[in-house]
Amino acid sequence: MSTDSSERMTEGAETILSASDLSVSYGKVTALKDVDITVQKGEIVSLIGPNGAGKTTFADTSMGFLDYEGSITYRGEEVADQRQSNLVSEGLIYCTEDRDLFPFMTVEENLQMGAFRSRGSYEESLDFVYDLFPRLEERKTQEAHTMSGGEQQMLAIGRALMGDPEMLIIDEPTLGLAPVIVQDISEAFDQIVEEGVTILLTEQNVIFALDHADKIYLLENGSIVKSGVAEEMQGDDYIRETYLGG
Numbered sequence: 036m037s038t039d040s041s042e043r044m045t046e047g048a049e050t051i052l053s054a055s056d057l058s059v060s061y062g063k064v065t066a067l068k069d070v071d072i073t074v075q076k077g078e079i080v081s082l083i084g085p086n087g088a089g090k091t092t093f094a095d096t097s098m099g100f101l102d103y104e105g106s107i108t109y110r111g112e113e114v115a116d117q118r119q120s121n122l123v124s125e126g127l128i129y130c131t132e133d134r135d136l137f138p139f140m141t142v143e144e145n146l147q148m149g150a151f152r153s154r155g156s157y158e159e160s161l162d163f164v165y166d167l168f169p170r171l172e173e174r175k176t177q178e179a180h181t182m183s184g185g186e187q188q189m190l191a192i193g194r195a196l197m198g199d200p201e202m203l204i205i206d207e208p209t210l211g212l213a214p215v216i217v218q219d220i221s222e223a224f225d226q227i228v229e230e231g232v233t234i235l236l237t238e239q240n241v242i243f244a245l246d247h248a249d250k251i252y253l254l255e256n257g258s259i260v261k262s263g264v265a266e267e268m269q270g271d272d273y274i275r276e277t278y279l280g281g
């Protein structure tokens with residue numbers, strides 16, 4: 036766990052993402068109900084909850100992919116009023132659960148695609164990503180579909196970083212990965228945090244979330260049932276019994 040989480044939180048007076056009374060439905064299915072979430076500049080916020088809780092729906096809504104009721108703003112502006120491409124050029128970058136790689140493009144071509152709307156330096160971003168995941172550099176001419184699940188996840192994270200994020204939304208980066216790969220992702224995550232990127236991490240892996248986040252929101256059936264700083268949530272009886280096996 037990084038040591039400066041309290042520092043990051045007091046620093047973070049500027050609100051980057053803010054949802055209030057946010058509700059989202061798919062036809063008759065209500066996926067989010069009156070959700071309030073605030074992410075301040077520099078914070079690592081994790082939205083945890085079981086499969087089907089609404090985590091991906093929240094991430095998709097933040098990016099302007101879904102209609103909603105209530106409010107969700109990125110840097111003070113209502114998401115519904117912004118073009119998706121604009122959110123991306125404003126530094127809001129989404130690493131999806133499905134990874135959405137270009138399977139028949141090489142590793143490096145996938146990384147190039149991530150830099151499409153970036154305001155940052157392509158070379159610097161590429162160096163950072165290759166430092167973070169040397170395996171991507173070793174395989175830079177290999178097509179994405181030939182990579183293992185863990186390598187594909189690294190590529191998806193690397194591609195997101197090529198967009199020079201101000202805020203990164205990362206949806207279940209550890210899903211389906213072997214513990215040894217989760218460890219690699221965990222170390223890379225710490226380095227991304229060091230760069231000062233604001234992060235919203237959705238996770239079913241509560242241990243991973245507690246290890247990396249400053250603040251936690253627990254989502255169940257589309258509603259936030261608990262929230263607090265990570266230390267507090269780690270000691271919470273309900274979280275321990277329900278999500279950490281007692």
Ligand SMILES: Nc1ncnc2c1ncn2[C@@H]1O[C@H](COP(=O)(O)OP(=O)(O)O)[C@@H](O)[C@H]1O
Binds near residue numbers: 064084085089093
């Ligand atoms: N495209 C969709 N159409 C209808 N229902 C959906 C759709 N996507 C998600 N849902 C439903 O919304 C709820 C929340 O799903 P999701 O946001 O994917 O949860 P999580 O990411 O936490 O697993 C679930 O009940 C799911 O079945």
Ligand SMILES: [Mg+2]
Binds near residue numbers: 091092132206207
């Ligand atoms: Mg999901």
